[in-house]
Amino acid sequence: MNNDLYAQINPPHRLLMGPGPINADPRVLRAMACQLIGQYDPAMTEYMNQTMALYRQLFRTENRWTMLVDGTSRAGIEAILLSAIRPGDRVLVPVFGRFGHLLCEIARRCRADVHTIEVPWGEVFTPDKIEYAIQRLRPRALLTVQGDTSTTMLQPLAELGDICRRHDVLFYTDATASFGGNALETDAWGLDAVSAGLQKCLGGPSGSAPITLSPKMEAAIRRRRCVEQGIRTAEHRDGEEEMIYSNYFDLGMVMDYWGPERLNHHTEATSMLFAARECARVMLEEGLDKGIARHALHGEALVAGLEGMGLRIYGDKQHKMNNVTGVVIPEGIQGEQIRHCLLNDFAIEIGTSFGPLQGKIWRIGTMGYNARKDCVMQTLSALEAVLNRHGFRTVQGAALQAAWDRYDASAGVTR
Ligand SMILES: *Cc1c(COP(=O)(O)O)cnc(C)c1O
Numbered sequence: 001m002n003n004d005l006y007a008q009i010n011p012p013h014r015l016l017m018g019p020g021p022i023n024a025d026p027r028v029l030r031a032m033a034c035q036l037i038g039q040y041d042p043a044m045t046e047y048m049n050q051t052m053a054l055y056r057q058l059f060r061t062e063n064r065w066t067m068l069v070d071g072t073s074r075a076g077i078e079a080i081l082l083s084a085i086r087p088g089d090r091v092l093v094p095v096f097g098r099f100g101h102l103l104c105e106i107a108r109r110c111r112a113d114v115h116t117i118e119v120p121w122g123e124v125f126t127p128d129k130i131e132y133a134i135q136r137l138r139p140r141a142l143l144t145v146q147g148d149t150s151t152t153m154l155q156p157l158a159e160l161g162d163i164c165r166r167h168d169v170l171f172y173t174d175a176t177a178s179f180g181g182n183a184l185e186t187d188a189w190g191l192d193a194v195s196a197g198l199q200k201c202l203g204g205p206s207g208s209a210p211i212t213l214s215p216k217m218e219a220a221i222r223r224r225r226c227v228e229q230g231i232r233t234a235e236h237r238d239g240e241e242e243m244i245y246s247n248y249f250d251l252g253m254v255m256d257y258w259g260p261e262r263l264n265h266h267t268e269a270t271s272m273l274f275a276a277r278e279c280a281r282v283m284l285e286e287g288l289d290k291g292i293a294r295h296a297l298h299g300e301a302l303v304a305g306l307e308g309m310g311l312r313i314y315g316d317k318q319h320k321m322n323n324v325t326g327v328v329i330p331e332g333i334q335g336e337q338i339r340h341c342l343l344n345d346f347a348i349e350i351g352t353s354f355g356p357l358q359g360k361i362w363r364i365g366t367m368g369y370n371a372r373k374d375c376v377m378q379t380l381s382a383l384e385a386v387l388n389r390h391g392f393r394t395v396q397g398a399a400l401q402a403a404w405d406r407y408d409a410s411a412g413v414t415r
Contacts, residue, residue: 073197076209147178161190203368308402
């Protein structure tokens with residue numbers, strides 16, 4: 001065996017400016033390098049409680065059940081949908097991008113009766129349109145995506161909670177891509193469940209999904225039966241309703257593990273918990289509102305630079321996420337060639353696109369640890385050079401000057 005093939009892992013240096021994952025904050029990587037402790041060590045259970053308290057602040061909620069699902073963001077989505085949706089339940093999914101389709105697919109696996117409404121990609125829904133569909137379909141749950149990275153659009157959620165309350169509908173959102181970089185008010189907006197991930201604005205690796213559940217959602221979950229009589233000890237197990245078709249994602253059992261009962265379920269992914277706790281700590285140290293404003297600033301500077309280069313921004317700019325920007329690939333330019341050149345010659349990764357947008361736009365992220373001026377300036381200058389090399393002529397230097405102007409304006413600098 002040629003052991004040279006198996007040298008120590010040493011990934012190449014990259015600046016990750018795509019729609020996620022992005023470079024992790026070094027503080028998060030350091031937290032992950034800490035030694036393990038037992039899952040019932042008082043130090044460990046204390047870290048779990050602290051993690052719950054930190055995420056309550058980030059989700060802007062009083063919800064007791066604010067915790068982690070071990071797995072990537074879609075583990076959080078699946079856990080919530082499997083635990084909340086009973087076979088046959090009618091659900092409504094407003095689809096405005098790829099992740100709306102993911103919610104539909106997962107809901108179908110829960111054997112829900114799935115109904116969708118759609119807007120063209122690059123747009124979002126008005127509250128009226130969603131309320132009209134709720135009145136017509138009478139769903140048990142409304143499943144939304146807050147920021148759909150596939151289109152870069154941010155669905156306004158603030159008015160949907162009241163609508164859901166009036167019609168007795170459970171209200172869920174997948175905030176993976178938007179969380180920490182755009183406002184999200186779990187309690188004020190009447191959300192019953194929210195799930196997120198670390199690898200976007202939180203500046204960590206994928207592999208842990210912070211979630212929060214309202215008391216109403218908790219009650220819905222605890223009405224579900226547990227399969228095995230032998231391990232019934234906690235309240236949710238006396239439920240009347242059809243069982244949850246997963247052990248790992250049975251949030252009733254996950255709650256009993258995170259709660260004072262500490263009933264054995266999975267072994268909490270310790271290093272990921274350290275990462276999730278550090279992500280939240282770092283974000284709260286900066287201040288959530290300041291962090292959101294930072295994402296807005298670097299997103300706007302990037303847009304100014306791209307427009308300064310003569311490129312067009314994709315979609316409804318009024319409803320764009322702060323942290324991801326879609327750029328229309330100019331006529332005659334091969335999108336993939338540009339991406340390869342950026343990666344090979346500058347070690348900068350930007351994103352491609354899916355479905356109807358494939359080959360039409362690039363997606364550039366300014367999020368988490370990479371929502372920084374130096375990252376924006378480097379990406380703009382590299383992209384400008386690569387585009388000129390491939391025959392798209394720009395006024396050289398205009399992009400950086402436009403981005404600088406945006407930064408100076410926010411700092412009150414006049415020249
Ligand atoms: C990036 C993203 C995810 C990621 O899910 P993973 O399971 O962590 O890959 C989920 N939802 C949305 C809206 C996203 O943008």
